[in-house]
Amino acid sequence: xxxxxxxxxxxxxxxxxxxxxxxxxxxxxxxxxxxxxxxxxxxxxxxxxxxxxxxxxxxxxxxxxxxxxxxxxxxxxxxxxxxxxxxxxxxxxxxxxxxxxxxxxxxxxxxxxxxxxxxxxxxxxxxxxxxxxxxxxxxxxxxxxxxxxxxxxxxxxxxxxxxxxxxxxxxxxxxxxxxxxxxxxxxxxxxxxxxxxxxxxxxxxxxxxxxxxxxxxxxxxxxxxxxxxxxxxxxxxxxxxxxxxxxxxxxxxxxxxxxxxxxxxxxxxxxxxxxxxxxxxxxxxxxxxxxxxxxxxxx
Numbered sequence: 001x002x003x004x005x006x007x008x009x010x011x012x013x014x015x016x017x018x019x020x021x022x023x024x025x026x027x028x029x030x031x032x033x034x035x036x037x038x039x040x041x042x043x044x045x046x047x048x049x050x051x052x053x054x055x056x057x058x059x060x061x062x063x064x065x066x067x068x069x070x071x072x073x074x075x076x077x078x079x080x081x082x083x084x085x086x087x088x089x090x091x092x093x094x095x096x097x098x099x100x101x102x103x104x105x106x107x108x109x110x111x112x113x114x115x116x117x118x119x120x121x122x123x124x125x126x127x128x129x130x131x132x133x134x135x136x137x138x139x140x141x142x143x144x145x146x147x148x149x150x151x152x153x154x155x156x157x158x159x160x161x162x163x164x165x166x167x168x169x170x171x172x173x174x175x176x177x178x179x180x181x182x183x184x185x186x187x188x189x190x191x192x193x194x195x196x197x198x199x200x201x202x203x204x205x206x207x208x209x210x211x212x213x214x215x216x217x218x219x220x221x222x223x224x225x226x227x228x229x230x231x232x233x234x235x236x237x238x239x240x241x242x243x244x245x246x247x248x249x250x251x252x253x254x255x256x257x258x259x260x261x262x263x264x265x266x267x268x269x270x271x272x273x274x275x276x277x278x279x280x281x282x283x284x285x286x287x288x289x290x291x292x293x294x295x296x297x298x299x
Contacts, residue, residue, distance in 0.1 A: 014137045015089065021133030022090055022141055024126060026097040032123035033190065034060060035103055036116050037183060039174035040127060040190040041167025043067040043143030044094075049170070052177045061098035065091065068142035075146040078153075087140040094141045116186055124190040128197025135202060161199075167191050208283040209259060213250040213266060215273035222250055224265050229258060253283050 029044055037052060039045045047063030068091045075087050131141065140146060148162040171187035215221055222233040235248040254262060259277065266273050 014139075015086075017137045018086065018090060018134050018139035019093055021130045021135075021137075021139065022094050023097060023101075023130070024133065025130030025141055026094060026101055028123045028126035028130060029060075029098075030101050030103050032119040032126065036119045036186075037174075037177055038116065038120050038123060038190060039171055039177070039183070039187045040123065040194060041144055041170050041187075042141070043071070044098075044141070045167065045170045045174075045187070046143070049173050049177065059099070061095050064098060064142075065095050071142055071146050075140070075142075075150070078150045086138055087142060087146065090134065090139045091142045117189065120186040120189040121193055124193025125197050127190075128194040129201060131194070132198045132201035135198070161195065207256040208280050209254055209256050210278045210280050211250075211252040211254065211259075211262060212276040212278075213252070213273055214247070214275075215250070215266070215270045216247070217270045217273070218248040218250050220269045221266055221273070224269060225250075225252060225262065228265055229254070229261055231258070231262075253280075 029040070029048075032038070033040055034048055034051075039048050043064050044060065046067055047060045050058050050063040051060045072087055072091060134141060140149060144162070144166045147166055151157055151162050168191075171191055172184055174187045175181060175184045177183055213221060218235060222235060225231055225233050231252055231254050234251040236251060238247050238249045239245070240247060252262065256279075263275070266275060
């Protein structure tokens with residue numbers, strides 16, 4: 001497969017994943033939220049409020065599209081045409097799914113008759129999962145997603161927190177649908193679960209660990225980690241206090257999902273090696289996360 005074909009494959013794969021994520025997102029609204037008059041956040045939540053306040057005259061998809069028509073222009077200007085194109089695609093795809101996808105009657109009927117709180121929780125989990133899948137490919141369903149991407153580009157603030165803060169007013173406005181504070185409470189449950197789901201899924205692959213390896217075969221272990229895992233290794237000087245012997249201590253920074261591979265590499269060289277693993281708050285730099293901060297230089 002040539003370079004051009006590989007590039008095309010990656011693009012198509014990215015858009016397929018975005019489409020799947022948005023489908024999951026819309027399914028959550030159609031199955032659990034809209035039929036129960038539960039309002040989450042974002043443009044879809046705002047459009048749901050308009051839908052019910054208008055007596056179901058203005059469909060959710062049209063309110064969704066109108067809000068995003070304004071926000072997408074801001075997104076293109078702040079985040080570039082690359083993100084803007086994926087966002088435009090995401091908006092049109094979500095608009096289409098909201099218009100085409102029918103409410104799953106079997107699911108809707110069973111959950112409406114059981115518990116609205118359960119619907120709020122499930123709606124938050126499923127819509128959060130769909131949004132996280134979409135975000136992982138740089139896509140967006142518009143609305144507060146655009147705001148989250150703009151802030152996250154310049155500051156290390158989790159998207160989930162941005163969603164939670166920016167959607168408080170949208171969810172609060174759901175009170176006017178039925179003039180019942182329980183509707184607002186259900187909406188806040190959706191947002192809390194949604195935010196937690198997004199953060200959990202997005203940060204799950206980014207969790208980092210620090211590994212210390214104590215072994216007399218440190219040179220073989222370090223070389224194998226470099227070659228097989230392509231991770232950097234630092235050898236620190238140490239002294240065994242009991243033996244008074246000098247030794248090297250290997251320090252490796254890696255992603256949490258790489259731990260099992262690291263264990264296999266270390267044990268394949270020295271099955272008696274002592275390994276210490278500690279979770280770290282964050283690792284910034286080459287091979288990890290960029291440090292998103294602005295430094296003001298006074299002239």
